[in-house]
Amino acid sequence: MSIEAKNLSKQYGAQIAVNSLNFSAQLGEIVGFLGPNGAGKSTSLKMLVGLIQPSSGEAYIAGNRVNTDSIELKKQIGYLAEDNPVYSEMYVKEFLSFIASIHQIPQDRIQEVIQLTGLTLEQNKKIHTLSKGYQQRVGIAQAILHNPSILILDEPTSGLDPNQMEEIRALILSLKPGRTILFSSHILSEVEAICDRLLIINHGVLQADCSMEEAKAFPGGISQLFQEKTKSK
Ligand SMILES: Nc1ncnc2c1ncn2[C@@H]1O[C@H](COP(=O)(O)OP(=O)(O)OP(=O)(O)O)[C@@H](O)[C@H]1O
Structure with a gap:
């Protein structure tokens, strides 16, 4: 399934958080959405999943056009919000069972997802007792419970140590078949490691949309490309 932004914009008062964003991502692609803090990544992702209404654009x-009330489309989308908002006092399996009941998903899918996300040994623990990496797995587990073909992850490796980051990257890669995955990050090496394509946003404006090969071929590589596209003018 494809994801597409057409002149997508969001304005908060006088501030333009996202300014006429255009891009598309196709089935089987992992697309990295890179940008410094405050660049407009989360706002863009929220509009793509139908959590907030764009000021203009679609x-x-x-x-199919996404609206905040397009329930049928939302069934195709798995979303992990920034800072992984889970009910941390709940047990892993209990939490996933709660999310499954919201989506009206058969309970046998829970064990499937627990296995897929490597949570078998943690399923009877309270979420807040888990390491940050495992808490992030719970966040990803809730995002894929309804087996969506679109997966949108807002900074899924933020705050993790290098080993945990690597594990989450491997998990994201394992979810690639049959899906379109878009995730935001400001970690260049991570985007380089798992993405097929790269979007760079700065001050709400898309500065680059290229394949990973093109980004790597840029003189000085991805870090130079990122620096050039995000330097203050
Ligand atoms: N609900 C809101 N009301 C007012 N301003 C907002 C709101 N949401 C975001 N903004 C502003 O829009 C700009 C873009 O924010 P956004 O969270 O999309 O950036 P980001 O690239 O995700 O940053 P970060 O990496 O820090 O999460 C910021 O200046 C932010 O303060």
Whole structure:
């Protein structure tokens, strides 16, 4: 399934958080959405998943326009918000069972997802007792419970140590078949490691949309590309 942004914009008062964003991502692609703090990544992702309404422009999933009330489309989208808002006092399995009941998903899917996300040994623990990496797995588990073909992850490795980051990257890669994955990050090496394509946003404006090969071929590599596209003018 494709994801598409057409002149997608969001304004908060006088501030333009996202300014006429255009891009598309296709089935089987992992697209990295890179930008410094405050660049407009989370706002863009929220519009793409139908959590907030754009000020102008449109988001499309599989060619259908996304609205905040498009329930059928939202069934195709898995979303992990920034800072992984889970109910941390709940047990892992209990939490996933709660999310499954909201989505009206058969309970046998829970064990499948627990296995897929490597949470078998943690399923009877309270979420707040887990390491940050495992808490992040719970966040990803809730995002894929309804087996969405679009996965949108807002900074899924933020605050993790290098080993945990690597594990989450491997998990994201394992979810690639049959899906379109878009995730935001400000970690260049991570985007380089798992993405097929790269979007760079700065001050709400898309500065680059290129394949990983093109980004790597840029003189000085991805870090130079990122620096050039995000330096203050
Ligand atoms: N609900 C809101 N009300 C007012 N301003 C907002 C709101 N949400 C975001 N902004 C502003 O829009 C700009 C873009 O924010 P956004 O969270 O999308 O950036 P980001 O790239 O995700 O940053 P970070 O990496 O720090 O999460 C920021 O200046 C932010 O303060």
